[in-house]
Amino acid sequence: MFSIAEKFADDLKVYYKMMERFEKHNFKSSYIKKIKDGIKDKRGAEVFKQVDKLSSIIDSISNRRNLFYIFFNILALWDFQNIIALERWKQKSGHLLRKWFDALGKIEALASLSVIRFENPDWVIPAICEGDETVLAAKSIGHPLLTGKRIYNDLAIDSKIKVLLITGSNMSGKSTLLRTAGINLVLAYAGAPVCARCFQASLMEINTCMRVADNLGENMSSFYAEILRIKKIVTEADTGRRVFFLLDEIFKGTNSLDRHTGAKVLINKLCLTNSIGLVSTHDLELCELERENGNIANYHFQEYYKDEMIYFDYKLRPGPSTTRNARYLMQLAGIDVESSGECE
Template identity: 30%
Template sequence: MGAGTAQRGACLLISGKVRKNMEFVVFAGVLLLLFIFMIVQELIQTKNQEKLFKKYLRENYGKEPPKEYSLERFARLGSYLERHKEEKQLDDITWNDLGMDEVFRRIDRTYSAAGEEYLYYTLRNISCGREALEHLEEVVNWLQEQENIKVRIQLLMKRLGHLGKYSLYDYLDNLDYLGERSNRKIVLGNLLYLPFLLLLFVQPAMGTIGIVLCMLWHIMTYFREKKVIEPYIISFAYVLRLIDVCEELEKQKIPVYRRELDELREALKSLRELRRGAYWVMAGNQGKIGGNPLDILADYLRMILHLDIFQFNRMLEKLRKKTGQVETMLAITGYLDMAISVGGFRKSLEGYCIPKLEEDTEKAFLHMKKGWHPLLSQPVKNSIRADRGILLTGSNASGKSTFLKMVAVNAVLAQTIHTCAAESYHAPIFQIFSSMALRDSMENGESYYIVEIRSLKRILDAAGEWRTPVLCFVDEVLRGTNTVERIAAATQILIRLAESGTLGFAATHDIEMTELLKEYYDNYHFEEVIRDGDILFPYQLLPGKASTRNAIRLLQMMGYEEQIIKKASGQAENFLKTGKWINTPAAISEGTT
């Protein structure tokens, strides 16, 4: 009986253990299935998002981009440009005069920070040469024909994405600020656990206390160290995404981009090792507690063993030696993103032309047929055949400044993205300058006139220094000074530009200059039409000098007192008759001396 009881007890004990084991297996199985379900759900969601994005890309390619830019991010678009300065780039004055920030926004259809920065660099690199422009043309055209590959590249660029308000180049430049970072402290700190682990087998209580104290010390020092490296973890994540994207890019067969893809493969060879152990640095959303059990466990292991800081230091040492390869990869990916953006911009235009550009010529000329400004929704198209300088006259608001900007912007686009908003464009590759939308410099304590003459001096200097033809645009020459000296000085400046071979486009209200400069500049003008007591502007360029004025008429239309209008008209008429200004009430009212 005793033996039977013992046997039954043993059976119950075994069955209990089996039941517990089964419960554990079932629990583990449920957890595993839940984990698999979460992964599958995430994969399905990602796949659906990609499918929707592909559809969006196909349906919206060529439409105006709905992108928004933060001021901080826009300020950092020049980071790639700063590291690849050329002697002959579009300078800040000209960029701002022509409103090129808005032109950039109009063109930009990139999906990565690398693409944005490369597009910005491209739009300022006006001296890249005909060979580089022809290569861009090949790449743009090929991508337009291969829609599936184009969409695949756009998906990769979307995956690469942005870095917030900063550029990766900012982070790469700042790597040196971290100084030398050794893992010696981390290794020694982790070795402190060893004696307390051994003590567990002899005095469990003391061993446990020692381990807990070590953990607390590690956690306290962890957050201090993590705060130092956290800004750089963002850049490491971007570099790792860049590596992933480049690995996909190198698989694409793009015959017109073969040389660049070969360079990409070479750069990748030395950067793949950065991914070893990267999970400990990147997982857990940069230090925030994860949502699933494995991430939570990994987060605690990071805190008590400093695993992510250890791996960060290793990656930092490698990355410092490989910044050149990272920049190569950024340029190659950014170029493709930019090229797709150029194709989209072309498709958004009602029409465009491929410019005919001359190289190695000192003759300055510009022939454009039916050109318009790409920022205008309902533009008036104008043609110009300039074999020497152009002097524009015309009434206020008649279209002089817009015409200057239209020609200048098309010249820039011709030399940077090989695209013109025109029926045809033929010119040499110019150095392009402007002096149009200047302001007083409060920062430097300079008046408008000083700012203006500095701006004009840089154009004169460029005309004398470079063999490359210079194209310049000047709106209201020397408007910041008195009439007599303005006409005298402006005339001599424009003559000097013409004698140096510069092709100048200048606008003025000083009709006297049309006679003074007729041996050097061709006269064109814009005029207004008076209809039903209203002033209308056709914005059509006409040959010859302006013969009408509207400044006083505009005062009348804006509701100024009749007395002001009458007396101003009298003074103006008298000056035109006699060449003298008067200010006696009787003479003013009669318009005579």
């Protein structure tokens, strides 16, 4: 028991200071006041004092490492005194710990959201559209977590153009664009500024199929995990809800024919629902969907070469991709793709 308690000695000192600051500050926000009132117990005891009491008990336990403690313990039975004090604290306040930490978590989240405006005064407050149309429109939108190398692009998705089909070579910025749209939409729904010059969006359910991995414990391949994720998106879209979807390299775990056929059927099906989103792909044959379906628009990223090096500008351009760089990247990695050999 003493060993477990001592592990949290340093953390408790931090929590004590945070809780003291939280309880002593006079907040104007009714929501924060509600959180503050929610951590009080029936006795009205201040939480930071109860945390300080536990910290003092653990400090007393830590004195066991003192060379002279053994003599004091023999005379005063201090180990028993400490364990009794610890058990009394647990009975009195231990059941409230989870509630205290949940409250601190909410305050930390609010503090993180509130500081965005001060650290990024050029970010815009998003406009939430309350009409019947499902829309996401942004001017000069960038990834919030990128700083020095942030690139800005424009996005426009609505009931006319429901799907942006993003093509481009490897490392060109397709997945980053999808994350850019998703993270900024989450920030908008949280009431925070977004990394854009202009941003408006409807209230939508955000669904993604990105970075799907296999699960050996459940005997599930990455392809089947992807199928289950997409099934969830389609099921939710079929209910008539507004869905914003981000599909990154869909059906990459199967052969090219099945991938092309499955992606084509899926995208056309999503266009029939009240859903909008972005789909990234290396399958250039899917770009033919723009001619077959007026709700789909092709966009792409491209690279350029200089001094035998590959560079990207990460700028989104209309139309399908016309470049490929897989072979060049393999050559840069030292893999000779020009030579060929025959098995004897």
